[in-house]
C-alpha cells in the first residue's frame with residue numbers, strides 16, 4: 001500500500017476536515033465536490049491517485065478549499081489504521097465511508113476472492129475506519145459520520161446476495177451506532193441510494209447491454225445523491241433515501257411480511273437479470 005499524500009500550499013482551515021473514501025469516481029467524487037462547495041477542506045481517498053489529483057485541482061480551483069490526496073487500498077485490512085495514523089494531525093470532523101464494490105451473479109460460481117473483497121471493503125474497512133477515527137471525533141466534542149449503503153439494504157436480493165447483505169449490515173450498524181452516540185455529539189447518517197450513474201453503473205450496463213438506451217431514465221445523477229447525503233449529514237438524519245421511487249421501495253419492503261418481501265425481491269431480481 002502506498003499512502004503517499006500531498007497537500008495544497010494554502011493551509012487555512014475554516015471548517016472541520018471531511019474524509020471521503022472512494023472519491024475517485026461516482027458518488028464519492030460528487031460527495032467530495034458537494035462538501036467542497038460548502039467550504040469544507042477534504043481528505044480524498046482511493047487507489048487511483050491520478051484521478052484524485054485531478055479532482056483536487058478542480059476543487060482547489062473552484063472552491064479554494066484545502067485538499068489532501070491519499071492513495072490507499074482499502075482491500076488491505078491494515079489501511080484504516082494506517083490512514084488514521086497518517087491523518088493524526090488533521091482536524092477531522094466528518095468521515096464519509098463511501099468506497100464500495102459490487103459483484104453480482106450466481107453465488108455458487110462467484111470467485112471466492114471477489115466475495116472476500118466485497119466483505120472487506122463494504123463492511124470491514126468501513127467498520128475499522130469508523131473505529132479508528134471515532135475517538136478523534138469524540139475527543140473534539142463531536143462530529144459526523146456518513147455511511148453509503150444502498151436500497152439493496154432493504155431486502156434480500158437473489159444473485160446479489162452478498163452485496164445486499166453488506167449493505168444491510170451498513171444500514172443496521174449505522175442506525176445502531178447513531179443511537180449509541182446520540183448523547184455524545186457524533187451523528188451517523190446512512191445514505192441508501194438507488195441506481196446511480198457511476199462506474200458501478202458502467203459495469204452493470206456491460207452485463208445488461210439492452211438497458212444502455214435507458215441509462216438516463218434508470219440511473220440518477222451522482223450529484224443528486226451527493227446533495228441528499230450532504231443535507232442529511234448536516235441535518236443529522238439517521239437514514240437518507242434519495243428519490244421518490246427509492247423511498248416507495250423502502251416503504252413497500254418495510255411494510256411487507258418477510259415471505260412477501262422474499263417473493264418481491266426474487267421477482268424484481270429475476271426481471272432485471
Ligand SMILES: NC(=O)c1ccc[n+]([C@@H]2O[C@H](COP(=O)([O-])OP(=O)(O)OC[C@H]3O[C@@H](n4cnc5c(N)ncnc54)[C@H](OP(=O)(O)O)[C@@H]3O)[C@@H](O)[C@H]2O)c1
Nearest residue numbers: 022024025026027046047048074075100150195196198199
Ligand atoms: N451506483 C449505484 O447504483 C449505487 C447504488 C447504491 C449504492 N451505491 C454505493 O455507492 C458507493 C459508491 O459507489 P459508486 O456507484 O460511486 O461506484 P464507483 O464509481 O465504482 O466508485 C467506487 C469508489 O470506490 C473506490 N474503491 C473501490 N475499491 C477500493 C479499494 N480497494 N480501496 C479504496 N477505494 C476503493 C473507487 O476508487 P479506486 O478504484 O480509485 O480505488 C471509487 O472511487 C458504494 O458503496 C456503492 O455500493 C452505488
